[in-house]
Amino acid sequence: MPVRLGDKLVVAISSRALFDLDDSHQVYEQEGLEAYRQYQIAREDTPLEPGEAFGLVQKLLRINSMLEGDSRVEVVLLSRNSADTGLRVFNSIQHYGLGITRAAFAGGRSPFQYIPAFGTQLFLSTHAEDVRSTLEAGFAAATILPSNQPREMRDELRIAFDGDAVLFSDESEQVFQRDGLEAFQASELASARDPLGGGPFKAFLAALNRIQTEFAAGECPIRTALFTARSAPAHERVIRTLREWDIRLDESLFLGGMDKSEFLRAFGADLFFDDQEGHCRSAVGVVPTGHVPHGISNRLLKP
Template sequence: MSEQSPGKQKLSTIKLIVAISSRALFDLDDSHRVFEEEGEEAYSRYQIEHEDDPLAPGVAFPLARKLLALNTDPMSPQVEIALISRNSADTGLRVFNSIRHHGLDITRAAFTRGEAPYRYIQSFGAHLFLSANPGDVTNALEAGIAAATILPSAPGKGEHEQLRIAFDGDAVIFSDEAERVYAESGLDAFNLSEVEAKNQPLSGGPFKSFLSALHAIQNEYPANASPIRTALITARGAPAHERVIRTLRSWEIRIDEALFLGGMDKGTFLNSFGADIFFDDQRRHCESAADYVATGHVPYGVKNAM
């Protein structure tokens, strides 16, 4: 029998793999400005000159830290984070130095020197991709990977040791089939359609597999002692709530909290939940949420095709 590499042995225990771009993980605004204003050569010089200067945390940094904190047993880690970067390996040395400085257990990376990195996201087996580049996020979604564009956002309050993740429903956890009815025919038709289809589970959306991976980790713990807490925060209200509840039940996936807001602003509710990150397909909801918590825009579904 051939001997497996340590990397393969480690991956065999992983339940959740998250790919994060360097601009989502760290604050690269200054160096990105050099790239935009002066070009690649000046950017390369800048990064090499500053490669021993640690980068400040970016919007996704607190999330990454909490994800890695789930690995309480070094012999059986549950979460892997892979760095995905459009840097070259040469300019990316500053990013790896910053990872070491901040004590993040990230050992895998892909540096593509400007090329779209989505093909490597799939090769890493990622359940989720977070990036500041909307084009890369769209490519990842088209490849069947849950992905979101990290927006400039207020950091979460960080009051909880738990990892707290909040999701919109339609076009995020679920497909956009119901949202299409609303977009084409209005609220009354949407509610009628959802009542008539209350016993018919919705199809899965781009984040179903990511939610399933979180649920697999939650199942390792008693319900009242899980290090992960999830919330569905949706603009739906009664009577459109029932199909959502029955869909999650049919998937055998638990959501810890469900807020049916009937069109109310989501930002303050996310603040009350203490979300480490929130995912939504609609820009207006993302802009509201970003005032309170780290926010990822999911450019998927009918509302992003208009």
């Protein structure tokens, strides 16, 4: 019988999000594919340095060891490398003891088409177009931004989400963009008991929440938080929506337009997801950040 990943939390990650491949990529950009190939082969026994999402992957995979052999998290490598140039990546995975055994090497093309086959709930990449294609196909995805932040050594995995266009649909953000803050507040107050539609990260949060329920109170290695620019009275619809979905967030911050960065620093996020580039530029100075190019704010940015 073929192996199926079933109800596992499946996270796909690109090689450049997992490891620091900046030097290698510079060789590719300046000297071409064959020089890049030779560069990687000559160094295939030299482990790559951790990339922006390395700590997140370590903490995700650690969850399996805490569930007494019940593997609930699968991390899959999706790479534009060929298997030939990707050997250094797999050797680095083995060097760091990461439990990653499955991979797709797409030989220079986008690997996003393999996301449905793996049953992926989240794709992390440094390649913006691959991320956009994944979101358009209906899967959660984010572009990992370079931050060079010191990595938190804490064992607990902390993930932070923006609300509209990330956890929720962008229906409310459309009202705000079109008609302004006052109209947005009035619309949310009138619709307070109408659940919001799900955004691209709803399924990922639900999968995290299912794993959280498998741990006793006080022992869960995952902590989640919502960081939203909303404030009262627009808070009620968010709370009622999560209740309708039967999804729990550990923390919810309604910031009323305040800058999120210091709050994210206080939370200690291992990764923060936001759809707005301005919020991401502010956040990446304090925590690892993934831009979610989805919703009305990103459509307005297109030329």
